[in-house]
Amino acid sequence: MKYKVIICDDDLAQASNLALKLGIAAMMQPEEVELEIGTTAQNANEVLSYLNEHPLDGGIYFLDIELGDNQDDINGVDLAEEIKKLDQRAQIVFVTAYDEYMELTYQRRIGSIDYINKSNSDLQQRLNETVRDAVNNLAKANFSKKMTFSxxxxxxxxxxxxxxxxxxxxxxxxxxxxxxxxxxxxxxxxxxxxxxxxxxxxxxxxxxxxxxxxxxxxxxxxxxxxxxxxxxxxxxxxxxxxxxxxxxxxxxxxxxxxxx
Missing domain, CATH: 2.40.50.1020 (LytTr DNA-binding domain)
Structure with missing residues (x-):
């Protein structure tokens, strides 16, 4: 089963590093699981434009919470809310350097499946486990969808x-x-x-x-x-x-x- 992964981080080096680690995480999954990077974006508009052109039903999103230097820029939490409107089964993962934003994601009821600190010494292992959880969530949702007419x-x-x-x-x-x-x-x-x-x-x-x-x-x-x-x-x-x-x-x- 192929799953699309969307990365959004305004630091291109950080985004590239995350994409590399996700490639490793993909190899840790069962043989039938395939991850494909849909886009590596540096701002919210790039993600939303991608989704409008390539609609997803159950994408896996790794979002930095702090996007852009301006106060008016859409942050990762705002982006997650917009993603949920376009992809109801979206698997949201926040990857950030600031733990203090975690409470904000709960207050906004984003329904993220993980909140990962970029500086974690076990970042790779955490990503392996998070990808596994996201894939399991989508597999269960797919089974439920097969049993339901909407x-x-x-x-x-x-x-x-x-x-x-x-x-x-x-x-x-x-x-x-x-x-x-x-x-x-x-x-x-x-x-x-x-x-x-x-x-x-x-x-x-x-x-x-x-x-x-x-x-x-x-x-x-x-x-x-x-x-x-x-x-x-x-x-x-x-x-x-x-x-x-x-x-x-x-x-x-x-x-x-x-x-x-």
Whole structure:
């Protein structure tokens, strides 16, 4: 698994030294873990510009708290807050020469995973362990994400366990979908083609329907119908009959005693 690392330090020599040590830390990780430096920046704007051009979902960020000499410059704590807006699963690590800033990161509730003093005699070992922790956090988050379907209602993001979903269908309104789950329904803006491509647990059975095979109660191959535990019955396209037969075999689904 490849993880992007972002370094921000206004001292280029310090940033280069940190990048070198992170390269060593990467070699201390399991074989399947790969770290890649996305950018080595000297100010907050460079980091934010990079993220706008290369959006990340779970980057690992090593930030110096004191950035720039001017009082108006964005410091590392401010930058961390902006990063969290762009990358919600960001793993923030503060690397600084000043321990007195640690309390500030707690007060601002940044949620950093570590605060490392540059002058630590065991800096390399600390970086090895911090990288390991960041990778473990992201691995757990990735697993959780695989078990969750997310959709947006206005500014609110809702998360639903995939095992609770019966099917997703188009509606009469353009670009609006209907999510049917075990406890009700919800409509949200989206494109069924994109939902299909982004969610492996759903299976396409027509231009209008994506179904969760685990929650199919019954399949009628003669009538091209799929039944669900809540009593809903939807139609699948005849050209998807082979898909239905495959699901019957794979998931041991119940089918009516009809023959085509």
């Amino acid at each position: 959709y947006r209602l206005g500014r609110i993001i809702r998360n639903v366990n995939i095992d609770d979903i019966y099917y997703i269908s188009t509606t009469r309104a353009p670009h609006k979908l209907c999510l049917v789950r075990n406890d009700g329904t919800a409509e949200f803006a989206g494109d069924i083609k994109n939902i299909d491509q982004q969610n492996e647990f759903l299976k396409k059975v027509s231009q209008s329907y994506l179904v969760n095979p685990k929650n199919i109660a019954q399949i009628n191959l003669k009538k091209n119908e799929i039944g669900f535990p809540n009593g809903d019955v939807i139609k699948f396209s005849r050209r998807f009959t082979y898909v239905m037969k495959g699901m019957i075999n794979t998931y041991n689904l119940k089918q009516n005693s009809y023959r085509i």
